[in-house]
Amino acid sequence: MLYHIIIFAPLIGALIAGLAGTKFGRNIINEKLCMLLTTSFLFTSAILSWVSLVKVGINHEAVDIRVLRWMDVGSLKADWAFKIDTLTAVMLVVVNSVSALVHLYSWGYMSDDDYKPRFFSYLSLFTFFMLMLVTSNNFIQLFFGWEGVGLASYLLIGYYFKKDTANAASIKAFVTNRVGDVGLALGVMTVFLVFGSVNFDIVFSSILENSDRKLSFLSFELDALELIAALLFIGAMGKSAQFILHVWLPDAMEGPTPVSALIHAATMVTAGVFLICRASAIYDAAPITSGFITAIGAFTAFFAASVALVQNDIKRVIAYSTCSQLGYMFFAAGVGAYNAAMFHLFTHAFFKALLFLCAGSVIHAMHHEQDMRKMGGIWKKVPVTYIAMIIGTLAITGIGIPGTKIGFAGFFSKDAIIEAAYSAGAIGASDSATFAFWIGIVAALMTAFYSWRLIFMTFNGNYRGDQEIYAHAHESPLNMLVPLGLLSLGAVMAGVLFYSKFIGNYGDFWNGSLIINNPDHHVKIASENLYAAVEISALNGIEDNKHSGLFGWLFNLVHGYPFWVLLMPLLVSISGFSLAYLMYMRGEGASKHIRNIEDNGGSPLYNFLLNKWYIDEIYEMTIVKWVKKIGDIFWKIGDQKIIDGFGPDGISSAISRISKRLSKLHTGYLYHYAFVMLLGVALIIILVFRTVGS
Amino acid sequence: MFENYPILSLITFIPLAGAFLLIFMTRVSNADAQEQLSKNAPRVALVISSAVFFLALMLTFDFDSSKSGFQFVETTKWLGGGIDFRLGVDGISILFVLLTTFLTPLCILASERSVKSRMLEFMVAFLILETLMIGTFVALDLILFYLFFEAVLIPMFIIIGVWGGKNRVYASYKFFLYTLLGSVLMLAAIMWIYSFSMVNLGDATTNIEVLINELRIPKETQKWLWLAFFASFAVKMPMWPVHTWLPDAHVEAPTAGSVILAGVLLKLGGYGFLRFSLTLFPNASLEFAPLIFWMSVIAIIYTSLIAYRQNDIKKLIAYSSVAHMGFVTMGIFTFNTQGLQGGIYQMLSHGIISGALFFCVGVIYDRMHTREISFYGGLVKRMPVYAAFFMLFTMANVGLPGTSGFVGEILTMIGAYQVSPWIALGAAMGMIFSAVYALHLYREVIFGEQINPNLDSIKDMNTRELIILTPLALLTILFGIYPSLITDITAVSVENLINNFNAAILLTGN
DSSP states (O other): OHHHHHHHHHHHHHHHHHHHTSHHHHTTSOHHHHHHHHHHHHHHHHHHHHHHHIIIIITOOOEEEEEEEEEEETTEEEEEEEEEOHHHHHHHHHHHHHHHHHHHHHHHHTTTOSOHHHHHHHHHHHHHHHHHHHHOSBHHHHHHHHHHHHHHHHHHHTOSTTOHHHHHHHHHHHHHHHHHHHHHHHHHHHHHHHHSOOBHHHHHHTTGGGTTOEEEETTEEEEHHHHHHHHHHHHHHHHTTOTTSOTHHHHGGGSOHHHHHIIIIISGGGHHHHHHHHTHHHHHTOHHHHHHHHHHHHHHHHHHHHHHTTOOBHHHHHHHHHHHHHHHHHHHHHTTOHHHHHHHHHHHHHHHHHHHHHHHHHHHHTTSOOBGGGOOSGGGTSHHHHHHHHHHHHHHTTOEETTTTEEOHHHHHHHHHHHHHHHHHHTTSOHHHHHHHHHHHHHHHHHHHHHHHHHHHHHSSOOOSOHHHHHHOOOOOHHHHHHHHHHHHHHHHHHHHHHHHHTSSHHHHHTTSSOOOOTTSHHHHHHHHHHHHHHHHHHTTSOOOOOOSTTHHHHHHHHSSOHHHHHHHHHHHHHHHHHHHHHHTSTTTHHHHHHHHHHHOOOHHHHHHHTGGGHHHHHIIIIIHHHHHHHHIIIIIIIIIIIIHHTHHHHHHHHHHHHHHTTTTOOSOHHHHHHHHHHHHHHHHHHHHHHHHO | OOTTSOHHHHHHHHHHHHHHHHHHHHHHSOHHHHHHHHHHHHHHHHHHHHHHHHHHHHHHHHOOTTOOSOEEEEEEEEEETTEEEEEEEOTTHHHHHHHHHHHHHHHHHHHHHHOOSOHHHHHHHHHHHHHHHHHHHHBOBHHHHHHHHHHTHHHHHHHHHHHOOTTHHHHHHHHHHHHHHHHHHHHHHHHHHHHHHHHHHSSOOOBHHHHHHHOOOOHHHHHHHHHHHHHHHHHHTTOTTSOTHHHHHHHHSOHHHHHHIIIIIHHHHHHHIIIIIHHHOHHHHHHHHHHHHHHHHHHHHHHHHHHHTOSBHHHHHHHHHHHHHHHHHHHHTTOSHHHHHHHHHHHHHHHHHHHHHHHHHHHHHHHHSOOBGGGOOOHHHHOHHHHHHHHHHHHHHHTOBTBHHHHHHHHHHHHHHHHOHHHHHHHHHHHHHHHHHHHHHHHHHTSSOOOOGGGGGOOOOOHHHHHHHHHHHHHHHHHHHOTHHHHHHHHHHHHHHHHHHHHHHHHHTO
16 A cells, blocks of 8 residues: 555646646646645655655565556566565655655746646656656566656656747657667567566576577577667666767756756656666676676766866756766666665765756746856855755765765765776776776766866856846745755765665665676676675775675775775865866956857867767768658658559559540549449359359 | 347448438438438437447447357358358457447547538448448458448548548549459459369358368468458558558548548458458468568558658658558567457557547647648647647557557567567667657647647637547557456457467468
8 A cells, every 4th residue: 555655646646737737627726736736745655655665675575566457468468566675665765755855846946837737747747657667567567667757758848838949859858768768678578588578576587597598689699688688778778868869868958947857867867777777687697788888888977077067058067967977877787786876876866856956946046047157156146055056066076085984975876886897897807897987087077077167157256147137036935945955965964874775785775676696797706806805905904894795795895995996086076176166266267268268169179078079960960861851752752753653643644545545435533433343343243153152 | 148139230230221211311301301400410320320339339248258259140141152141250350340339429429510511421421331341340251241341442432532622532543543453353362262162161152250260272372362362451451552542541531531541441451361361371371471571660660751751730640550550460460469469459559549630630620621730830828638638649659658559569569579570670660750750740730839820719629529539538548558458358369360370380381
């Protein structure tokens, strides 16, 4: 019952709000009531989610609930069902907590919107789909949630339906995600072909029997598990905006800011990471694909961070930052540190939602101005937002004291990832791990730079925009500040409180929801080799807190590796801060750079980054253009010239030529003849059959 | 419940009787009464077709889905020589009967406003059309099937030719030309089968049950017969490259005509493949399966891309229908449970979704009398309820999980994947392109700023339109979240079909 409430409350809220949007419904439920209902439903779900995390994560009361029969065709069986284990419970907490706060925040942010019931309906509907995704016990229901969140995302990106850019962005998001979904769908089909089932428990428990299966796919003879892993990852790349399928995420910022915080930062975009962790049993047995994931994740972390360095739109900076942080999560999963990936997902949800909501607060204060070039020095107007944003920035840049358990959320999770990559590389378990480690360091430097640049350009220095707007700028109302406060709490505490749960005590907390069982896999090798390393560092007195068990290595590792590895992330973070400070706070600061670029047009590198490596342009010139062109060719040449030309039109002109000669018979339309012919034919048949029959 | 009643005859011929009643009444009434009659004709037709739907529903409840053979079988002497009037339904055909009887009253309801002239004649044509459609699905005699199957075209010609748009003549003749070729070939094949049955079975017959279960046609001959049947079914589906009649027919047809065309007539070909090609010519079906696969995949990709470039709403949806039928043919020729069930599911689901989409087009066409995409834009502001319905059906068309469209697509793709990943990959590309054209259409018509001043006074849906679209919307979702409603009924018949198919292949050694 607990889980039914958690999952269906948002759906009911969405339906009520949707009804309230109609003329008929407005008489029964007014706007206020509708907002109150959806928000309180979400808070209920959120509170119960924390209860469930305690129940599942600490008391180990994992459950599997079957709700309804769904597809039952031959051997293909997929139910509507909830699988609640620690992995799911963590996601429940993330999704519902952020969603509840975003609902509340939207009271203020959307206060002058004309279609509030519609907005709240979409938000709640999104939450429902996301919950269906994370609670699924089979691949097909996961796909349901997966595409469902895509729909909600589409609706919310295009929420300002009059704006052409918003409409274009929403379609781009849906279609790009569909490209990924094709991979996911093929992955699910391969799962069914190989395992004869789409049920998680059945599939994951028969990995070992199938580890040597080969499969012929598109004329290639492939390792079945590698193929499944790769196809599922294509889906993850779409949803989580990894390089080459990332293009939709920055454009998705066309949606209202609360949407960006909920969907395009904290929850939906992390679905890809969740998928890989959920299917960890498969990835564990697919080292080649895992290596590929590491490489793609690392590259995205770098690429997106580089673009974020120069963007001027406050939301786009954070959007690219999200893309980059998702890259971190993927390379963590790629090196087998699924727990570190989930931990970063968890902490990131808090501080990234916080950053977005702060940006929203700024935009709200500035009358929908998003260009940081027209901001500056507004901290006095929005002091609470300023402080919250600094907290978020300290969290994302990973500030903390190495070797201790003191620090902001990102300090724990990001460092866990970087160190996991280092160790996986150091023992030679994964070729791309060392690459990922160094990229992780470089990206951390850039993260610190663009995050502080955002703060300095927005809040510090001199105001550069319209004086009118500045005069009217004001701190946001309480219903927006409360979510900021609670999320700040998360950004400060999430790491400290949950570090030992997520990373240490691995088997205990995760309790089998992250599965690793292939004895040959790099993670196992890592764990064996690393015990030695840990012994040494323990002797050196850095950390004497040893954990045993399969995953003890990760915990030991983080505290048991060369000290420079522990120091590096913090050092680059501080360097990033210093660089940003020197560039944007000293002297004239931001104004000088803006003027410089306006006058000189910026360096080639600057423009390359500003234009996002020209990837959108490349897609526009190749794929988009060609799809249109080919469509026209098929239509105007294929259908009209060839098929119709040689087919009906050709025949008819031939007939009319003949019938001109036989003009006496040419009395009218062709189908007049048709009836006569049909009747004649029918008569002949009857005669023929009569004679044959008798 | 119905053992002792000729229930199938009733369901089939009540609409025809209704049509005769209407004609008879015009003959006996004076001018004043005729006007009155013309006004009331839709109501009469609505009552009749609703009664038929009710009967079909009762029939479905009474149907025993655990049995594999035909049920409610009726046999009456007809032409003699083994050609009898035989009706019956199995788990496959009963659902098509239900679909037909469900869509017809909705079409009649929609026509009351949208048809501007010769109302009574329109209703007569429609009721006759219903009889012929039902007859096609319940016929258990090859000749009887052929008669219904071909005769369906006559009222459809008339509906397009009389109540159609500007280019109706071109459209109906194109429609005719395509179907003529297939019909003649199929007829020749039927005649061959009939005479062969005397040789093979010792007794000439066109009894479908007997032919399916007992007739063994030599492999080489199967190919020719298969191709002859294929010519007819492929045009009806329509499969690429014999699909070009469909967009023209849709564009010219009145709303109700489009709905029936997309909802039911396109399913005749698929039903034919299931009922005849797979059962009578199993070896040839297996041999030609790759051909079907490639034609299906081409249809899916090719027509989806064309759909994206259309300026006419109806043409866009018509092309998307061809793409969706590609999933059907692909599924049927996988010869496995998921593929076949998926193919049937896709047909039923497409019947509901495309029917609903054409109704949606009708709603704005009735108001503005144009189907130009560029004429519209920003409708969501004036027509929010309409926008919501249209969104649901658009998403169903795109195959979003939770709608019936998803079930059909994923099942056929799972079926195809077991045969060849290439085919599944090709079909999956359709998932992307369907999103491209469907969202493009939605954006241009519903979203955006309303610029056209003609749209200032456009009204949201009225009660009649709500009555039509609400059941379609509910079914789209219901079948999306509980597909067992359908798959349980078809399961045994499909299993039986597959077993017979495999046995036949095994017997003849490929």
